[in-house]
Every structure is written in C-alpha cells, then in structure tokens.
Amino acid sequence: MSKRTQHEHVHGMSGSIVTVRGVSRVFGSTLALDNVDLDIAPGEFVALLGRSGSGKSTLLRTLAGLDSPSTGSVEVPNERMVVFQEPRLLPWKTAIENVQLGLQGRARELAQAALGEVGLEHRLHAYPATLSGGEAQRAALARALVRDPKLLLLDEPFAALDALTRMRMHALIESLWQRHRLSVLLITHDVDEAILLADRALVIDRGRIIVSIAIDLPRPREPAQAGFLGLRKQLLRAIGVNFHRPELANRRVS
Amino acid sequence: MEISAPALLDGPASPLVIASARRRSRQWLRVLSPLVLLVSWQIGCSSGFISSRTLAAPSQVIASFMTLTADGSLQHHLLVSLIRVAKGMCIAVLVGGGLALLSGLSRAGEYVIDAPMQMLRTLPVLALIPFFILWFGIGEVPKVALVAVAAMFPIYLTLYSGIRGVDPKLVELATVIGLSRGALIRHVILPGALPTALVGLRYSLGISWLVLVAAEQVNATSGIGYLMNDARDFMRIDIMVVGLLIYALLGLGVDILVRWLERRLLGWRPSFINAAA
Numbered sequence: 001m002s003k004r005t006q007h008e009h010v011h012g013m014s015g016s017i018v019t020v021r022g023v024s025r026v027f028g029s030t031l032a033l034d035n036v037d038l039d040i041a042p043g044e045f046v047a048l049l050g051r052s053g054s055g056k057s058t059l060l061r062t063l064a065g066l067d068s069p070s071t072g073s074v075e076v077p078n079e080r081m082v083v084f085q086e087p088r089l090l091p092w093k094t095a096i097e098n099v100q101l102g103l104q105g106r107a108r109e110l111a112q113a114a115l116g117e118v119g120l121e122h123r124l125h126a127y128p129a130t131l132s133g134g135e136a137q138r139a140a141l142a143r144a145l146v147r148d149p150k151l152l153l154l155d156e157p158f159a160a161l162d163a164l165t166r167m168r169m170h171a172l173i174e175s176l177w178q179r180h181r182l183s184v185l186l187i188t189h190d191v192d193e194a195i196l197l198a199d200r201a202l203v204i205d206r207g208r209i210i211v212s213i214a215i216d217l218p219r220p221r222e223p224a225q226a227g228f229l230g231l232r233k234q235l236l237r238a239i240g241v242n243f244h245r246p247e248l249a250n251r252r253v254s
Numbered sequence: 255m256e257i258s259a260p261a262l263l264d265g266p267a268s269p270l271v272i273a274s275a276r277r278r279s280r281q282w283l284r285v286l287s288p289l290v291l292l293v294s295w296q297i298g299c300s301s302g303f304i305s306s307r308t309l310a311a312p313s314q315v316i317a318s319f320m321t322l323t324a325d326g327s328l329q330h331h332l333l334v335s336l337i338r339v340a341k342g343m344c345i346a347v348l349v350g351g352g353l354a355l356l357s358g359l360s361r362a363g364e365y366v367i368d369a370p371m372q373m374l375r376t377l378p379v380l381a382l383i384p385f386f387i388l389w390f391g392i393g394e395v396p397k398v399a400l401v402a403v404a405a406m407f408p409i410y411l412t413l414y415s416g417i418r419g420v421d422p423k424l425v426e427l428a429t430v431i432g433l434s435r436g437a438l439i440r441h442v443i444l445p446g447a448l449p450t451a452l453v454g455l456r457y458s459l460g461i462s463w464l465v466l467v468a469a470e471q472v473n474a475t476s477g478i479g480y481l482m483n484d485a486r487d488f489m490r491i492d493i494m495v496v497g498l499l500i501y502a503l504l505g506l507g508v509d510i511l512v513r514w515l516e517r518r519l520l521g522w523r524p525s526f527i528n529a530a531a
Contacts, residue, residue: 066426081430088427092445092522101441102433129524147431 023072034207047194081144342401350409358417412454416447
C-alpha cells in the first residue's frame with residue numbers, strides 16, 4: 001500500500017494516474033493524434049472507441065512508452081503493462097516460463113499464482129502452440145498482472161477471440177480489475193464491450209477525443225439492462241454510425 | 255438406412271487400419287528399391303557385364319572394407335578426417351557465429367561486416383586451395399582452414415538472417431516487460447534465430463565434408479580423401495567405393511545428429527509437439 005500512497009503523492013495535485021496534455025503525434029503528413037487531453041483516475045476503467053486509423057492505437061502506444069508524442073506532455077506510472085491483440089507469448093517457452101520471464105525473486109511462485117488467477121493452473125507447462133486463442137490471451141494477461149501494474153493497457157485483446165470466449169474474458173477482466181484495483185485503458189471497436197466493462201467511454205476520431213460518456217450502470221452488466229441501449233445509440237452516433245439504418249447500427253464498428 | 259455402431263467396428267477393417275497398413279507396405283518399398291539396385295549391381299559384376307575396371311562388386315567392396323578395418327587403417331584415416339572436420343567446424347561456428355551476432359545485433363556491425371561477408375561467400379572455396387597451400391604450407395593448417403572458411407558462410411548467413419527475422423512484435427513485448435538487452439538477446443532473439451541457424455549448421459556440416467575430400471586429395475598422407483586418392487593411383491576401385499560408402503554414412507550420421515539437435519532444441523514447435531503426441 002505504501003507504493004500507492006507514494007504514487008498519489010506524485011500525482012497528488014490532479015488525483016489522476018494518467019495525465020495527458022496537448023499531445024499530438026505526426027507521422028509524415030498525417031496527424032495521428034491532434035492535441036489530445038486525457039485523465040484516468042486511479043482504479044478507473046476507461047474504454048477508448050474509434051474506427052481503424054482513428055489514432056486509438058497511437059494513443060495506447062504513447063501511454064505504453066512505445067511511441068513518443070511530437071508535442072505535449074504525458075504522465076504515466078512506471079508500473080504499466082500492455083496486453084496486445086495477439087498474445088505475443090514466446091513460442092519456445094512454456095506458459096509459466098513466459099509469465100515469469102524477467103521477474104526477480106520468487107518468480108516461479110508468483111507466475112504460478114498469476115496463471116492460477118486467470119484459470120490456467122492446469123496449463124502451466126504447455127507451449128503456446130498448444131494453447132487455444134483464449135488460453136493464450138489469458139496467459140498474456142497473467143504475464144501482465146504478475147508485474148503488479150497500476151495501469152493496464154489493453155489493445156483490442158479480445159478482437160481475435162470467438163464470441164463465447166470473449167464473453168468469458170469480459171467477466172475475467174472485470175473481476176481482475178476489481179480485485180487488483182487497477183486503472184485500465186481498453187481499446188476496442190466493440191461498443192457493447194465498452195458499455196459492459198468501462199466506467200467511462202471515450203470516442204476518438206481523426207486523432208481527437210470527441211466524446212466522453214460516463215457509464216454508471218450497476219455491475220455486473222448485461223445488454224438487456226435498462227439504459228444499455230440508450231448508451232449504445234449514443235456511442236454509435238458519436239462514432240458516426242447511422243442508427244436509423246438498423247443493419248448498420250447492429251454491426252460492430254471497425 | 256440403419257448402421258449400428260458394432261457393425262462398423264466389426265467390419266473387415268476401418269479406413270484407419272487400412273491406411274496404416276498401406277503406409278507399412280510403402281515403407282517396405284523404401285527398403286526394397288535400394289536392395290534391388292544392390293542385387294543387380296552384384297549380378298552385373300559377377301556376370302562380367304560390368305567390367306572390374308569400371309566398378310567393383312559389392313562383395314569385393316565388403317571384403318576390402320573388412321581388410322581395411324582389420325588392420326585399423328580405415329579407422330585411422332577416418333579419425334584423421336573427423337578431427338579435421340571437427341576443428342574446422344569449431345572455428346566456423348565461433349567465427350561465423352560471432353560475426354553473425356555482431357552484424358545481426360548492431361547496425362554498426364552490420365555496416366562493417368555484412369558487405370564483405372556477402373562478397374566473400376560467392377567465392378568458390380576450392381579455388382582457394384592453391385592460396386592456402388601458399389600461405390599455410392602443406393600440413394594440417396590449410397586443410398582445417400579450408401573447412402573452416404567453407405563452413406563459416408552458411409552459419410554466418412543463416413544466423414544473421416535468423417536474428418534479423420525475429421518477430422519485431424516479440425521484441426516490442428520484451429521492451430514492455432522491461433527485459434534488459436542481455437535478457438532480450440538470450441530469451442528472445444537467439445531462440446528466435448535458432449531454427450534458421452540450425453539449417454545453416456546442417457549445410458555447413460555437409461559442405462565441410464565436401465571440401466575436406468578435395469583438400470585431402472592434395473598433399474595429404476592420411477584421411478579418407480587421401481585413402482581414395484591413393485587407391486586411384488593403384489587402380490583399387492574397391493577401396494575407392496569404400497571411401498564413397500564412408501562419405502555416404504558420414505552424411506547420414508550428420509543428418510541424424512542435426513535432427514537430434516533439432517528435436518532437443520526446437521521441441522516447442524507445433525510440428526514436433528504433434529509428432530510427440
């Protein structure tokens with residue numbers, strides 16, 4: 001807990017764990033991020049929605065330290081982890097070796113516990129090639145969690161999974177987030193996913209965050225819940241899907 | 255139509271059984287065709303259809319193999335050749351591997367090393383024999399050096415391209431989880447380059463024998479190449495065929511060795527996992 005207090009001291013003034021001010025990113029002649037401001041509170045779950053090429057991945061990579069902004073300032077905790085759309089497990093290491101890679105001290109015990117937490121205690125010594133898509137993504141989650149991050153960045157981690165596996169992963173993410181009191185930034189193009197999981201949904205378009213909607217439905221959520229459809233319409237409209245033509249509104253935005 | 259499960263099981267043979275039986279009979283064919291060749295070779299020689307000045311009969315080859323083994327000369331020559339290849343390969347792995355690491359892992363290394371290596375690798379190595387005799391004399395050094403030079407290039411090329419071919423997404427992941435540069439090389443880059451590098455090792459071992467035969471036919475007093483060259487001078491076609499046989503067996507041995515290495519080192523690959531299951 002002492003780590004947490006220290007952290008709050010550093011970001012004491014704003015009270016947020018992530019502070020982005022006036023960040024722009026230029027690639028050649030395209031403006032991927034255009035003067036972006038963003039705050040994420042400790043323990044907050046934020047979903048970032050946008051079409052392909054809207055700049056959402058660039059923003060995540062900036063927060064992950066994998067890309068530097070052309071202008072502006074970014075304040076993020078050092079204890080941050082990313083889970084990508086592909087699990088990115090080293091194929092020559094078993095699940096547990098992947099999770100404990102680079103850890104010091106009681107690495108093996110910690111890795112085993114983390115894999116247990118995501119429900120993979122029976123696949124500790126399996127090679128990634130023998131894991132299903134969902135199992136591999138859970139191993140990737142365990143690898144992130146075992147490093148005890150304050151900020152978890154999720155880059156469309158469920159996009160490649162089948163619908164049933166995705167629903168299970170939603171439940172898993174929500175419970176891990178609640179138990180570890182993490183801040184989460186989830187990038188997605190699935191409006192339902194955002195409403196199911198997030199405290200706040202942002203919509204990014206052409207490098208600008210154009211909408212921020214608080215989602216205060218009681219948890220656990222489900223699509224049949226009161227208020228769900230209203231939020232869905234609101235977000236789809238923000239992304240630019242014309243919901244007067246239902247065949248478009250029902251599709252996931254990509 | 256109604257088919258009961260027991261009827262299916264009790265049927266003459268399930269498709270699976272038939273398939274595996276067929277595969278077994280095909281494996282028979284694999285052994286059969288060399289046998290037929292061998293037998294017709296023997297018949298051809300015994301009947302005088304193949305002149306003894308063209309090719310020795312298998313029976314004769316086996317007899318001289320026995321004689322050469324009995325007086326220990328075959329073992330001696332084989333050992334000499336094996337030591338030369340082993341020394342040459344050690345140098346090739348160290349130098350070729352070291353250069354590949356330097357140019358694979360740093361831009362500066364690539365600029366300095368890669369261009370000359372790419373130029374040198376196109377030289378026909380055997381054309382270097384006169385130079386090596388000039389520089390290193392006629393002892394062991396030029397033979398080992400020739401093996402080393404020839405075997406170095408496949409190792410360099412495959413390890414270098416293996417390193418450069420490692421999935422950048424995995425390298426990025428290593429940055430995310432904060433691996434040090436040393437750990438990145440040890441856990442991500444080298445294992446990622448290994449499958450390609452092992453192909454290079456296999457090439458190198460093959461080439462090293464090829465080059466050694468040529469080297470041992472010039473100014474050598476021992477080794478399999480010398481044995482064959484000497485036999486040619488005395489028209490001992492049987493011993494020359496024994497030499498060829500040894501090379502074939504060595505080639506086979508090298509292949510088994512590298513396959514064993516691959517199974518041990520690349521056990522994580524889906525193909526190996528499926529084969530083990």
